[in-house]
Amino acid sequence: MTTPPRPEGYDPRAFEPFAVTVDLAVLTVRAGRLHALLVRRGQEPYAGAWALPGGFVLPHESAGTAARRELAEETGLSGTTVAGLHLEQLHTYTEPGRDPRMRVVSVAYTALLPDPPEPRGGGDAAEARWLPHDEVPALAFDHDRILADARAHVGARLEHTCLATAFCPPEFTLGELRQVYETVWGVTLDRPNFRRKVLTTPGFVEPVEGPPRRTGARGKPAALYRAGRATALHPPLLRPEGRSA
């Protein structure tokens, strides 16, 4: 904002006010499929329809704070889960008419989680569930578009950032990390090449000291790694046949 170009007799309370909300596209990788966290609406409009979790920003809150609060309220995810998740502002949706009730501007966030416990409904959400990304029905409001934008955004950021570790538990194998890429991008990657790329990128991952090893299912046990301190990837890890941002 700059100089308040108050139109004739402008008074903040005279206009129909803007409501400011947050919407969350919460994504996880579970069983090799990308899942989104959705809630079933308990009220009109769109009562009974699936929607992204979210809600109003309160007067004292920043949008980021509101995002974490709403997520905890509506999905019953634990405080530590919500406190630790990776939140990233995605886009702000401002079209008049996107909410039939009133003028609503929504700040959308993407959030990434390692495979988490089943959520439960709460707050105004009648129900909360993980749905496989390719089985998501039509959503309320413009949430279809927000979810699509979120998926595209995450896919693009996997190329240039260490974001993928946000989908993994604190200690993970390179196979798990690779599966994040494969799931989000919908491709298969060459295991040896992926391994080299990740290990030669300083700060992407760091080995867990005590050489304990963990088994995925069957097959050779894999070494464990933690997320490193790096945040950007140079050079990037481009997806095959890639298109990006």
Added chain:
Amino acid sequence: MTTPPRPEGYDPRAFEPFAVTVDLAVLTVRAGRLHALLVRRGQEPYAGAWALPGGFVLPHESAGTAARRELAEETGLSGTTVAGLHLEQLHTYTEPGRDPRMRVVSVAYTALLPDPPEPRGGGDAAEARWLPHDEVPALAFDHDRILADARAHVGARLEHTCLATAFCPPEFTLGELRQVYETVWGVTLDRPNFRRKVLTTPGFVEPVEGPPRRTGARGKPAALYRAGRATALHPPLLRPEGRSA
């Protein structure tokens, strides 16, 4: 937004309303230096201080529409100039207290222009000017941060998109395009390699048919190009020693 979690007795008009504004980080390359379009505030708070152009979103507008309107009002740039510029949503700033008067949520945009005419003040802006990026004084509100974010964002997007052509006139030489990169990144690029990279990227630029040639200053006349239809760059054009997003 999702289920409206109306706190007890919630009524949109009962809360102190949120104001929604847009702020614009308008950048151009002029004389080999990155410039930002700034306005001098005519009113309190921060009267007399430099700030980004911007203003309130009106009830019937989307934020993008408001951005173009405010830019035309405050800087006197022509309608065609404003209509044609490349606008990109950057980030939304929501911290309580970022405006001392009231709760203001601001949707920030970056806009890129080819070297344009000098703007004039208008609307609520006492004065509008291009300032070299490294001579920008402390700005009103949190506009310093917005401008810094915009510069970082543009620099990163030059690597992966055809955004650089937005800084160029409809027909331009490869030297002009290269200068955009060099100016924004603050590096010098190898001319032959830059040329090859641009020309071998399908859809980045296309040659202007009639082999007219234009002289920059002295030196051999250069061939002219138009922006192509491509929007993404694959593979990317990474900045040397690069760091990015």
Added chain:
DNA sequence: GCAAAAGTGTTAGCCTTACACCCATGG
């Protein structure tokens, strides 16, 4: 033993980098 996944090695090819060199123009 066989399937599955981890881990190591190797090679060909692409792309970038660095730099040499010629061309066209203005002073």
Added chain:
DNA sequence: CCATGGGTGTAAGGCTAACACTTTTGC
């Protein structure tokens, strides 16, 4: 004729892509 920028060529090196092969586990 020289400085300046456009345009072409080329060789070295880094990185990726593709694939062969060994290791270690569960069944």
